[in-house]
Amino acid sequence: MAYDSIFSRSFSQYHELRKLRCVALLLCFIITFSLCNILKQSAVNLELSMALGLKMLIGFEKINGPQQTYNVNSIYNLSNSRSDVLEINGDIRIHGKSATVFIASSLEGFPRSWTMEPYARKGDVFVMNYVRKWKINYQVTTKSPNCVRNFSIPAILFSTGGYTGNQFHDFTDLLIPLYLTSRPFNGAVIFLVTDKRYPWTSKYKVILEELSQYDIINIDKEKEVLCFTRMIFGLKAHKEFGINPSEFPYYSIMGFRQFLRSTYSLERKSINNCRWCKIRPRMLIISRKNSRFLKNEVEVAKLAQGLGFDVMVEEIVSNLSIVAKFVNTFDVIMGVHGAGLTNMVFLPNKAVVIEIIPFGLELLARPYFQSPAKEMNLRYLEYKVSLNESSLLGKYPVDSEVYRNPGAIQKKGFLGFRSIYLDNQNISLDCGRFRETLLKALKLVCN
Template sequence: MASGLKILMSTQEISEPPQSYSYVESVTPPITQNLTNSRSQVYEINGEVRVHGNSSTIFIPTTQQLNTTTSFWNLKPYARNFEKSIMKKIKNINITYQNPNTTPPCTRLFTAPAVIFSTGGYLGNPFHDFTDVLIPLYLTSRQFNTTVIFLVVDMNPWWISKYKPILHMLSKYEIIDMASQNEVLCFPRIIAGLKSHKVLNIDKSISPNYSVTHFTKFLKTTYSLERGFVGGCKNKSRRLRNEYDVAELAQSVGFDVSVREMGGDVSSVARFGNGFDVMVAVHGAGMTNMVFLLENAIVVQIVPFGVEFNAKDCFENSSRDMNLRYLGYKVEVRESSLVEKYGVGSEVFDLQSLYKKEWAVYRSVYLDEQDVSVDLFRFNSTLLEAMELVCNS
């Protein structure tokens, strides 16, 4: 068996100078596009746009006669629009057309456009960092080639620091904390909210100039990752209870194995993860580290009982679109820790009622309570398949 084959078992993280400004009345209001979908609320406003930061209000001056149904909107700039419980915690942004005589005057003028987004919500969990903000932010702002200003609500400085290299590659300006701004900032264009298509992914049919493989290549450039593509025989959660037995099994197959909790230093995680041809992880946030893998690498997702739909939607589909090769290992009842708590005959193992449960109940049982101990004989076949894929690259 080839030596040196490496496998990772992932266990699981601006402004322009102030200028004087005088208002020139518009004959027609700026163009405002509502790009809202099931995942995110997005308004794109072109023309003179004024932002009063600490009141979280966007003013659009116009001399046209307006009615209340067409002159006011509000949004929460976080790409998880379908989950109302978390969206309640996101700062609300108001957008309003207003007569120029009553619109607050600009105190700072910017020539670059702006993008408004939140660093609240579930951020701090790597999966949500990428699927709720970083991929949507890339999709929304990459078109400006770093000449764009980020306005942030629900500001979390530690999160900004954690992902500073990515943010710096998307914007050459300092990030503005909206809550700290008592001035009126003026922009020629604003996108309020982040465009988001699907989980950990980009829909090329909606945005043909961008894809999730563009995003992963962008990450490799951002973190100066040298290896780009798997070639030839060369090679780290819901908790995997027997991870060290699995590691020994992988070594016996011929892999060099590293078992590692990836931690919060993203630059270190990126460089470390890019050195592996195979990643094994139980369905969960640790799977997100696949964004740093080599193109054509193998992702092995251990899928806990009852989590097949989530596993496919969250990671299987997106891994394929990242030009990674995917292998899934479905956990049987006897391999799940739920057996110890509920017993083999429990209704939690009734597949017909499984997906009829309310989300909170489903999540608490199948996602929050469940660990796995894989059957080493069964899992050996998956490792051998991964080995074959790498060696035949």
């Protein structure tokens, strides 16, 4: 009996242990299943968050071969320090009047929304306030607006706001980035323009028609929902007035210059060596009227002519077709730092660019034209204006920081710096000193 009692208790304990083990095993299974679901859900959330720009990667790696993608709609983040760019493939619905891009998805429960400005100067907080903000909505298909017009052609959405109207920014912020972004489509792409400025689209009509076979759509005026299966939001940009050939799509500024030469039917590809011909080298002095103008440009022109140049002093007109052909006839272009020097893109190879750098602008002015000129297969010369040649002399006390330390003025704020050195400074060149620069230019075009 004692044995039976002991056996009975042992059996009972064993049975209880088995029950406990089964319960424990069941609990482990439930917990494991729950954790898998949670982890899976978290992974989906993370994937969508990455794809939808809530944690967008800035400075996307150079693309070699297939691009990286984060979700079923194939949203590629092509942003860098200069511009925010998304390439989207899938169900895209654009409502221009509300400035909204809807990315329709069959996934339930993951609505996302963020804003972007499609202008290639995102580091400039001041100007981005004048660019229309667009909302990107990633949401379930049933909650997205119905398509009214469907397109099989891809689209590029970009802004012509910002600094548009200044020729340097027209090229740096718009035309070169638009070339980088649209050229791979070989014309089979539709431009959706926000902040549309009619003078801009009219001025660059020839270039725009070469990049796209279709009429531009003023997307801000569209009340209907336009639908695409592929679009690029924003413009790819590399640097000031240039292209990095090692970055996708692996174009170069020389390729851009060839594109312009073909677009405007420019005759001269390279300058002639004047040593072997009887024609005097031609020099264009870009005239300015409002700020940073040469007070003695007639005297400078006579000096250059006396040294052997055929000289013309002209203000650049707005008709780019005329300007392109006109500038292409010159061997040397000269001007005070400003947007007019942007026209060097139309010069023949090996031509010379002379930039007159106003007092206090040495560090600021140099990167805008010096490096681009060399990358464009042009020769660059700079002439730094001394205080004695500047109209700033006498406007401030002798020991003023304006004379002693322009860099310190710049650190106090660009608007104040601009007011002093850019907007309220004119120049009278010392012809005796400037003569050396002209002789260097003459030697370059004649050797």
